[in-house]
Amino acid sequence: xxxxxxxxxxxxxxxxxxxxxxxxxxxxxxxxxxxxxxxxxxxxxxxxxxxxxxxxxxxxxxxxxxxxxxxxxxxxxxxxxxxxxxxxxxxxxxxxxxxxxxxxxxxxxxxxxxxxxxxxxxxxxxxxxxxxxxxxxxxxxxxxxxxxxxxxxxxxxxxxxxxxxxxxxxxxxxxxxxxxxxxxxxxxxxxxxxxxxxxxxxxxxxxxxxxxxxxxxxxxxxxxxxxxxxxxxxxxxxxxxxxxxxxxxxxxxxxxxxxxxxxxxxxxxxxxxxxxxxxxxxxxxxxxxxxxxxxxxxxxxxxxxxxxxxxxx
Numbered sequence: 001x002x003x004x005x006x007x008x009x010x011x012x013x014x015x016x017x018x019x020x021x022x023x024x025x026x027x028x029x030x031x032x033x034x035x036x037x038x039x040x041x042x043x044x045x046x047x048x049x050x051x052x053x054x055x056x057x058x059x060x061x062x063x064x065x066x067x068x069x070x071x072x073x074x075x076x077x078x079x080x081x082x083x084x085x086x087x088x089x090x091x092x093x094x095x096x097x098x099x100x101x102x103x104x105x106x107x108x109x110x111x112x113x114x115x116x117x118x119x120x121x122x123x124x125x126x127x128x129x130x131x132x133x134x135x136x137x138x139x140x141x142x143x144x145x146x147x148x149x150x151x152x153x154x155x156x157x158x159x160x161x162x163x164x165x166x167x168x169x170x171x172x173x174x175x176x177x178x179x180x181x182x183x184x185x186x187x188x189x190x191x192x193x194x195x196x197x198x199x200x201x202x203x204x205x206x207x208x209x210x211x212x213x214x215x216x217x218x219x220x221x222x223x224x225x226x227x228x229x230x231x232x233x234x235x236x237x238x239x240x241x242x243x244x245x246x247x248x249x250x251x252x253x254x255x256x257x258x259x260x261x262x263x264x265x266x267x268x269x270x271x272x273x274x275x276x277x278x279x280x281x282x283x284x285x286x287x288x289x290x291x292x293x294x295x296x297x298x299x300x301x302x303x304x305x306x307x308x309x310x311x312x313x
Contacts, residue, residue, distance in 0.1 A: 075152040080196070081187040081237045082163045083146035085172035087113040089249040091147045092258065097162045101155055109261055111149040113240040113247075117185050117230055118142030119216035127238035128308035135309050138238075139181045142217030146185060148237040156196050160186075160203040170208050170225035174250075180219045184227040186211075191231035200229065241311035 084090055094111040098104045115127045115138040122128065122136020130137055138145075151159055163186070166173060172184060188196040192213045204211050204227060214228035216235060221227065246261045248254055305311045 075154060077150040078153055078156075078189060079148055079150050079237070080156065080159070080189075080232060081114070081116050081146045081148040081185075082159075083116065083144050083183065083185040084163065084166045085145070085174040085182045085184075086177055086249070087145035087147055087240070087244070088247045089173070089252060090145075090166065091246065092249065092252070092254055093162060093166060094147050094149055094159070095246075095258065095261070097159060098149065098151075101158050101162075102151065106261070110151075111147050113145070113147055113244045115141075115143035115238045115240060116146040116148075116187050116232075117144045117183070117214060117216060117218070117228065117235055119235075121238070124307065126307055128306065128311075129241055129244065131309040133309050139179065142180065143238070144181055144183045144185055145240075146187065146237060148187075148239075153195070156188075157199040157203065160196075160200050161206075164203045164207040164209065167207055167209065171222065175222055178220055178222060180217070183218055183221040184209075185214060185230060186227055187230045187232035187235060187237060189232055191234070192229050194231065197229070239306065241306050241308050243311065 082090065082094070091111050091113050095109055098109050098111060102108075104110075118127070118138070118141045120141045122141060124136075126136040127138050127141060127143055128136040130139065134140070149159075167184075172182070174182070186200060188194050188200065190197070192211065197211075201211055208225060210226040211229050212226050214230040214235065216230075218228055242262070246254075246259055248259075
């Protein structure tokens with residue numbers, strides 16, 4: 001179980017100097033181990049009417065225990081993305097924020113690393129990390145590292161402030177990583193003309209940062225105290241390789257519970273949920289008891305291997 005106490009201590013108020021090449025890999029990360037299926041594990045497959053009814057009764061208690069906000073649950077969530085240097089530490093800060101602000105845990109977490117802000121994609125629509133084959137390299141395609149998450153619109157201002165707090169005196173925490181791949185950027189529906197622009201402007205102003213409408217393929221923002229703002233529909237997010245998800249930062253080492261967020265698995269196309277997660281969903285219509293809970297299948301679809309070199313589940 002991921003708890004705030006497990007890794008909230010790393011929330012950046014101010015970050016120290018970071019090591020060289022903070023987000024560059026020299027070799028592929030080890031494969032994530034899959035979650036055991038049924039034997040010896042506390043897993044439940046919600047398949048029958050009887051199990052659904054049992055799930056509903058437990059879920060009613062679970063939702064009350066978790067303190068779900070009915071108003072927030074009724075909101076249709078929106079996907080946004082944020083970038084500020086290496087995406088490893090940015091993902092960690094937003095995972096902590098999801099837990100603290102939205103009360104999410106484990107497979108409810110939606111923050112994923114990826115690439116955005118470019119005008120092109122590679123072969124088969126891929127966008128990949130740097131690789132020896134030069135296959136769909138995100139830097140060559142004009143993209144920057146970013147983290148996408150889903151959130152209720154009413155909570156956007158709080159997450160915008162979490163993002164602005166990543167900056168130290170108007171600059172990102174890892175200036176040794178340079179180039180357009182590490183520029184500061186935000187992706188929101190409608191960009192600077194969208195419904196979240198005013199909240200974003202207020203948060204940026206409080207930190208002495210300037211917002212500029214992104215046109216795609218821009219260079220680095222280091223030393224400029226500015227953030228490119230993209231229309232997330234026109235400039236969509238491309239999930240990064242599995243080995244880049246829930247990764248240690250070059251300076252900060254995160255908890256095992258944090259790393260275990262990568263170990264979510266969908267087996268044989270069926271709904272498989274952990275009792276500890278209390279994700280009790282309808283098997284027939286595929287809708288969770290509370291719309292604030294994220295279906296495991298949605299997470300796995302986002303975490304599936306990208307087809308990029310060296311990427312696997």
